[in-house]
Amino acid sequence: MKSIYLDNAATTPLAPEVFEAMTPYLRDHFGNPSSSHHLGRVTKSAIETARRTIAKALNCQPGEIYFTSGGTEADNLAMHAAVRDLGCEHIITTPIEHSAIVKTAELLDQKGKAKLHYVHLKDNGDVDLVHLEELLKAHPKSYVTLMHGNNEIANLLPLQEVAEMCQKYQAIFHSDTVQTMGHYTFDLQQTPVMMLNAAAHKFHGPKGVGFIYINKTLKLNADITGGGQERGLRGGTENISGIIGLAKAIELAYSHLAEHQQHISAMKQYMKTRLQETFPDIVFNGNSASAHSLYTVLNCTFPAHANSDMFLFLLDLEGVCASGGSACSSGATKGSHVLTAINALRPGQASVRFSFGRYTTKEEIDTTLEVLKRLMN
Secondary structure: OOOEEOEOOOOOOOOHHHHHHHHHHHHOOOOOOOOOOHHHHHHHHHHHHHHHHHHHHHOOOHHHEEEEOOHHHHHHHHHHHHHHHOOOOEEEEOOOOOHHHHHHHHHHHHOOOOEEEEOOEOOOOOEOHHHHHHHHHHOOOOEEEOOOEOOOOOOEOOHHHHHHHHHHOOOEEEEEOOOOEOOEOOOOOOOOOOEEEEEHHHHOOOOOOEEEEEOOOOOOOOOEOOOOOOOOOEOOOOOHHHHHHHHHHHHHHHHOHHHHHHHHHHHHHHHHHHHHHHOOOOEEOOOOOOOOOOOOEEEEEOOOOOOHHHHHHHHHHOOEEOEOOOHHHOOOOOOOHHHHHOOOOOOOOOEEEEEOOOOOOHHHHHHHHHHHHHHHO
16 A cells, blocks of 8 residues: 655655765765865765855855754754853743743753743734733843744744844844745845754755754854864764755755745645535634645644544554644644644544645545545545
8 A cells, every 4th residue: 555645744755866965975985074084074075065055045154054963953952052151041932832942941941040931822823923022021132932834733933023023132033944944945144033943854855964053143052062073062973974965955945946835835725625625614723724824734623523533543544644743742642732722622523734745746635535535424
């Protein structure tokens, strides 16, 4: 049975071009980048070329890009550094952020290292910008961390507006752009965000590698001590093939951005229309059905049914891969913390996140609708 993959917000298939770019650095170019001999210089040069590729895509300086193991490490690095090195005594965020943000903020609050403040959310899950400004006025020079695109309900943050608001109150603004990197353009010369991060596997790159942008004006101490790699911020031998794959994935994403946006948006709109036709009582959560939402994600709640408790499991048995929320929380027994926070969890009804990528087809969506109809009969 061939799988139908509609869980691209959790991870995306590795692009063949990325695999090809990585292969020589798994097989032939094996030198340690910190070694002084020619084999080390080859891999060191490749890493710096990758850094320049990413910096060019974001319109920032190569020295502002630091490689990490992915989004979670970068989220932790940014928050801990803001409290430890930048004197941020207050953390401003929302309860619908990725768990790497929510849990880290709660831990720092519990340890008395910083006071946690949650921004109010509107009924649809949008950040209440009026309340955000009230918090910034009361606690200037805070650390603000708000994701650009919500991984469950597809709400988009007005990044430029929030960045300028934080700049006005001298706050350190970090945005988790894991869901939007490779899907939207960024100009870091024009948007005064101080830190943002990404994970390669969300835009058809390899797992286990990502990066964080840190504005050159911020002076941070080592997060992982060791051999002084990544200009002293993150010790440890670099994931060479992963970094090469990350840069190739960025290059592919931005060289075909308009084409991918058009295709993926069309797939999402097609599925939304077909779902509404098939299940008139279906409810779309957050902003996911809006034209002004993250175009890769559609989150819906189906009418109450005897199969609701087993819905995702039954979908899987039929070969359809979807999710109930963040993949990072899939082992939890509780429902989605995002849907809970916006009062969208409905007992006895199944909520499913369908997420789309460049390889999604209409035929796969049609087959999925047939499966859904069988399960709901």
